Amino acid sequence: MRCKKILIIPDRAELSSYTKLADRLNLGFEYNDFFIPKLLDDTEQLDAVIAEYEQMSGMPGYCTLHGAFLDVTVFSDDSLIARASDYRVEQSLTIAKRLGVKGVVFHTNYIANFKTDSYRDSFVKKNAVYWSEKLLKYPDIQIYMENMFDDTPELLAGLAEELKGYKNFGVCFDYAHAHVFGNPDEIGLWVQTLAPYVKHLHINDNDFGQDLHLSVGDGKIDWKMFKNYYENYFPEATVLIEVNGMEKIRKSLDFLESL
Template identity: 25%
Template sequence: MMTMKWIRLKSGLKEDHLANRLKYNPEILELHLNEEDMYQPGRLVDTIKWLQSQGVTVYLHHPSKYKGYYLDIISNDKERRYFYDWSSSALATICEKMNVKCVIHCHYANSESSRGIDDQVKRWNVRKRIEEILSIHPTCFLWEDTIGGIFSAENPFLRKEIIEPLNLPLTIDISHSFIALNGSNERLQKHLENYAYYAKYYHVVDSKGLKHDSLPLGDGNIDWKMVKPFVVDTDFIFEIGLSDSDHLDCSPMLASAAYFAKV
């Protein structure tokens, strides 16, 4: 067994992925779920129980896609919108039972909410839909920002219109915020200061600041010496994009943990 500090990793539910991560005695493991996982709730509950029995703190991540399309909380596609609500309800039940939290996105890039920051009606619709999900469960979801659009650091109305009124607990993805702020560390610092009260969880991942690149720490342009004090006392994972197509090898996350420890 290998013991390192800050081993906070991401995995799917595949047994070989979980076995790969558990070799390194992770403190935290975030389970990124897909549509198929939602149809096997017993398997998910059993996995959470097993990981908790190993002393691992578990977080879930709401599926990002339905039938190959990215989800959006205000989607005009009724089927996709139904899946968003149904899966949120199913995960809320599991979170309550297993005492875990679930990361959720309002939207991803290139969907309805990724456009129309200046559209007050659209911003209001996003808020109303968030309220509907909060009515399912008020505390189990941690709302993650994306790289642009209504629920991103790019939106100057986000805190005043959505976060503050709903007292919304957040997952801040450092790279997403950095990209939304056009790769400015100065703006990123102000953003982290502004949202620190609401940030309950972080995705720690580097970026060049131009596109969604999910780099290991040190490979991008983010000032980690500035960022570390914001995240160090909060739960987080190293959510690094894995180069192999099967996402089995988590070594880029381990390299990021080693980098973070030295910052």
């Protein structure tokens, strides 16, 4: 299987091995260091981690970053929570700017079992207003919204429709999350609904019950179906193999190559 651009998660403890693999296979990186609250609260350590990446030779030319997401609810009716969430989002985008990454991934953090029309309407409207401001403030950074606990694609698609006029907005379709938090028998609906907005994908494998982040091919997901969807619905989307460790990365790359 061929993708426009495949990204992997680097491990700073073995960074030279990851840069060599990336160079050999023309891979990009998606930084996963900068959503950890403990690091975000330690300015000195945060600067040191950023500097470690900046000073490393042979870094890929195409990188993205996973933004803060733990308890981040920018659409909250509680002003204190909304302000704290905005603080974390701003940290993520500032770090992204320092590192020169192409895009930042944020979660919807929609509570799927909060089934009231007012909550659902508020989710779309408040997110649309909030992210419109960020898209204008950071025009050189792609901002991707990723499905997390979403049980259906409709609210993310509704938000994406509101923001489709911004060139630096896109959906990060987490194909694995859709199989765990959604109905695995309705993946076609997810694909068709989100396809017009998808610019980035996260892939790994699972058992449809837990978000296990297994190597691609080690779980229940039908990857031949994924290949068909990718080629027919979003062939220009970049793809993160969202697993940790060189062994899982290599195994996933080999599996995708065999499709």
